[in-house]
Amino acid sequence: MTAKNMTRAAFFVLTALADQPRHGYGILRETEELSGGEVQLRVGTLYGVLDRLTADGLIVLDREEVQQGRLRRYYRLTDDGVAALDAEAERMAAGAGAAKRRIAEGRRVRPAAEGPAGLEPPTAPGLAGGYA
Amino acid sequence: MTAKNMTRAAFFVLTALADQPRHGYGILRETEELSGGEVQLRVGTLYGVLDRLTADGLIVLDREEVQQGRLRRYYRLTDDGVAALDAEAERMAAGAGAAKRRIAEGRRVRPAAEGPAGLEPPTAPGLAGGYA
DNA sequence: TCGATATATATCGGCAGGCGATATATCATG
DNA sequence: CATGATATATCGCCTGCCGATATATATCGA
Numbered sequence: 001m002t003a004k005n006m007t008r009a010a011f012f013v014l015t016a017l018a019d020q021p022r023h024g025y026g027i028l029r030e031t032e033e034l035s036g037g038e039v040q041l042r043v044g045t046l047y048g049v050l051d052r053l054t055a056d057g058l059i060v061l062d063r064e065e066v067q068q069g070r071l072r073r074y075y076r077l078t079d080d081g082v083a084a085l086d087a088e089a090e091r092m093a094a095g096a097g098a099a100k101r102r103i104a105e106g107r108r109v110r111p112a113a114e115g116p117a118g119l120e121p122p123t124a125p126g127l128a129g130g131y132a
Numbered sequence: 133m134t135a136k137n138m139t140r141a142a143f144f145v146l147t148a149l150a151d152q153p154r155h156g157y158g159i160l161r162e163t164e165e166l167s168g169g170e171v172q173l174r175v176g177t178l179y180g181v182l183d184r185l186t187a188d189g190l191i192v193l194d195r196e197e198v199q200q201g202r203l204r205r206y207y208r209l210t211d212d213g214v215a216a217l218d219a220e221a222e223r224m225a226a227g228a229g230a231a232k233r234r235i236a237e238g239r240r241v242r243p244a245a246e247g248p249a250g251l252e253p254p255t256a257p258g259l260a261g262g263y264a
Numbered sequence: 265t266c267g268a269t270a271t272a273t274a275t276c277g278g279c280a281g282g283c284g285a286t287a288t289a290t291c292a293t294g
Numbered sequence: 295c296a297t298g299a300t301a302t303a304t305c306g307c308c309t310g311c312c313g314a315t316a317t318a319t320a321t322c323g324a
Contacts, residue, residue: 005140005282007309007310007311008137008311009310009311011227011231014231015227015230015231015234018231018234018235018237018238019234019237019238019241020238020241023272023273024272024273024274025270025271025272025273026272029271034230038223042311042312042313043272043273043274043312043313044274044275044276044311044312044313044314044315045310045311045312046274047273047274047275048310048311049310049311052310067271067272068271068319068320069318069319069320070271070272070273070318070319070320071272071273072271072272072273073272073273077238082235082238085231085235086231086232086235088231089227089228089229089231089232089235090228091170092224092225092227092228092231093224093225093228093229093232095143095144095147095167095221095224096221096222096224096225096228097221097225098147098166099143099146099147099150099217099218099220099221099224100218100221100225102147102150102151103150103214103217103218103221105150105151106150106151106152106209106214109151109152137311139280139281139282140282141281141282155301155302156301156302156303157299157300157301157302158301160301161300174282174283174284175283175284175301175302175303176282176283176284176285176303176304176305177281177282177283178303179302179303179304180281180282181281181282184281199300199301200290200291200300201289201290201291202289202290202291202300202301202302203289203301203302204300204301204302205301205302
């Protein structure tokens with residue numbers, strides 16, 4: 001929707017890889033654990049995301065291991081990946097802050113009441129805080 | 133990807149409506165202004181989102197006005213809408229915080245260097261902070 | 265020993281949703 | 295008189311998420 005709009009799935013994958021390299025299945029488990037089970041990154045989503053992030057140069061294949069007869073393919077963030085994740089986190093924090101502020105701002109005019117709108121016409125139109 | 137996963141566009145619309153009722157075109161301008169031009173909610177996106185949010189009971193048609201021969205259709209948040217936006221803001225802030233923390237955590241092992249991985253095998257696997 | 269579950273990879277088709285393009289209409293500005 | 299801002303709305307393309315499915319090995323309980 002914006003310039004380089006990162007998908008949620010991509011964000012979660014990058015976050016899971018931010019502290020150390022992980023393999024696909026590890027990313028799945030880490031994401032779920034990290035969010036207390038709230039976020040569930042799906043298998044069907046994972047590999048597409050991994051391919052796209054690799055193509056975009058945000059992650060790279062770190063190494064391959066064979067543990068107990070099972071292949072593990074480890075990915076890690078590139079410098080670009082770290083930067084992208086950092087920027088996205090910044091944007092999210094800013095957006096969350098803006099939303100919170102505006103909810104509070106609206107609470108003055110809208111104290112859980114119904115009816116066409118606030119009683120007095122809104123004071124100023126757009127002065128708002130801005131995301132950043 | 134999670135339980136009730138709200139789209140970005142929906143988030144921006146709800147945020148734009150959080151302080152006062154607005155009409156479609158106003159939402160577009162407000163979103164752009166609010167983010168310093170970084171976020172551009174598209175016209176082709178807007179009305180679908182508006183319909184979906186209405187169907188979900190997160191916003192309602194507040195009123196219709198005719199200003200200088202042009203129709204303005206104002207929407208406002210419902211209580212559910214406020215709650216949903218608040219919850220989403222919380223999730224975003226938590227996610228952003230987790231990402232930031234993990235980036236810092238990884239910086240210890242990955243000081244902008246390249247090579248298969250950190251020198252010593254990562255100390256502990258998953259103790260992480262968790263989103264919330 | 266057999267079935268279920270966890271670990272681990274990967275693909276495919278359906279469907280939701282964002283976006284560019286397009287259409288229509290009014291008003292202000294150059 | 296044309297352009298651009300304001301204001302609504304629709305349509306088709308394409309990206310991307312997800313459920314289902316496939317394959318293979320190891321573990322554990324019945």
